[in-house]
Amino acid sequence: MKKFRFHLFLLPCMVLTTIVKAQRQRDTMLTQPLIPITKQQLLSNVDIIANMRYAFRSEFNEGAYTGSRFNMEQFRLEFRGKVLDKLYFRFRDRYTRDPTTQTVDNLSRSTDLAYLRFDPDEHWKIYAGKLCADWGGFEFDANPIEIYEYSDIVEYADNFLSGAGVGYVTNNKQEFTFQLLNSRTATFGELYDSVPGLRPSKFPFAAVGNWRGELFDGKVSTIWSYSIFKEAHNTYMNYIALGTQLKLKNFQLQYDFKWSDEQLDRKTIVSDIIKPLGIQAATDAKYISHWMRADVRVAPIVNLFFVGMVDFANWDDNPDPSVDSRLRTAWGYMPGVEVFPFKKYNLKIYGIMVGRKYVYSDYAKNTLGASNTDNYRISVGIISPILVL
Known part of the structure; x- marks a missing residue:
């Protein structure tokens, strides 16, 4: 009887002990990391960045208010890091563009x-895949979320192309790169359908050379490039971009000059203007761009800036030789303010006015039916390359 009573007393203790052990096992299971500890070292070499610009914008056309809306102007998710010693990767996808697979490189638009x-040493780097064409200019080199409105010559360019490149950095911080790329992501027929007298090239390539310079103890920087694109058989595009920056303590000035001579109109601005003539793709189009940005840091968290630009679109193959080759002049002006509320986070709040004015030549207006336009928008928003990991 005493033994029965003892076991009866011991039973609750055994049950309680079993419950406690089971609870501890559950707690242990819940606190196990989703990513095994053996894999966590790899993540220390990886960055995940959400590049975003979000704004409330009010739009005006010819001085008349047309409406307001919230708009995700840019969202690009980026993964980059180190795979092995000296071997790195980078991937960035844009969620504000249609994901259409392109026929030439078999990648999404x-x-x-x-x-x-691959970096063999501290001077050399070799890379291959879908790249950003290493064109010159500070406008093009900036993170896209930092550019409130692109100049025409950049906006209409096909600048993310598949290929390979090599770069060399000297001891005095001069960097030289060379790239060999596909000249486009779509086929000749998709872009131009057919152009009388021209036939597609078997290898439509782009060759890009770039110099990034540091002068006068870093006060002056350069991003200069020359590119040649083969658009069709014996048909080329030559592109020069010269970007120069002056950087002082609380002041920064950037100026870009861009010039594109296109035997077959790649930007399509001229082609769109002359469509009433029944010409599908213009030949001998030329584009010239001047872009400037000035920044003044008036306080540790406040930056005032102004961006100004002008783009010229010329058609040198006009059958009427008495007509001026310039068809359109596009002006852009952007005064604004940026506020950096956090010291440890790269986030800024901005307010800006983005104005665009398009002025057409008399020939374009009288013969081709073009008309001048003047519009602008006022935006307030946030910009942040958020480091997720």
């Missing part, structure tokens, strides 16, 4: 970057 880079 929304994919900006998808490449591997």
Whole structure:
């Protein structure tokens, strides 16, 4: 009887002990990391960045208010990091562009970057995949979320192309790069359908050379480039971009000059203007761009800036030789303010006025039916390349 009573007393203790052990096992299971500890070291070499610009914008056309809306102006998710010693990767996809697979490189139109880079030593780098064409100019070199409105010559360019490149950095911080790329992501027929007298090239390539310079103890920087694109058989595009920056303590000035001579109109601005003539794709189009940005840091968290630009679109193959080759002049002006509320986070709040004015030549207006336009928008928003990991 005493033994029965003892076991009866011991039973609750055994049950309680079993419950406690089971609870501890559950707690242990719940606190196990989703990513095994053996894999966590790899993540220390990886960055995940959400590049975004979000704004409330009010729009005006010819001085008349047309409406307001919230708008995700830019959202690009980026993964980059180190795979092995000296081997790196980078991938960036744009969620504000239609993900249409392109016929030439078999990649989505929304994919900006998808490449591997190998650094044999501190001077050399070799990379291949879908790249950003290493054109010159500070406007093009900036993170896209920082550019409130692109100049025409950049806005209409096909600048994310598949290929390979090599770069060399000297001891005095001069960097030289060379790239060999596909000249486009779509086929000749998709872009131009057919152009009388021209036939597609078997290898439509782009060759890009770039110099990034540091002068006068870093006060002056350069991003200069020359590119040649083969658009069709014996048909080329030559592009020069010269970007120069002056950087002082609380003041920064950037100026870009861009010039594109296109035997077959790649930007399509001239082609769109002359469509009433029944010409599908213009030949001998030329584009010239001047872009400038000035920044003044008036306080540690406040930056005042102004962006000004002008683009010229010329058609040198007009059958009427008495007509001026210039068809359109596009003006842009952007005064604004940026506020950096956090010291440790790269986030800023901005307010800006983005104005665009398009002025057509008398020939374009009288013969081709073009008309001048003047519009602007006022935006308030946030910009942040958020480091997720």
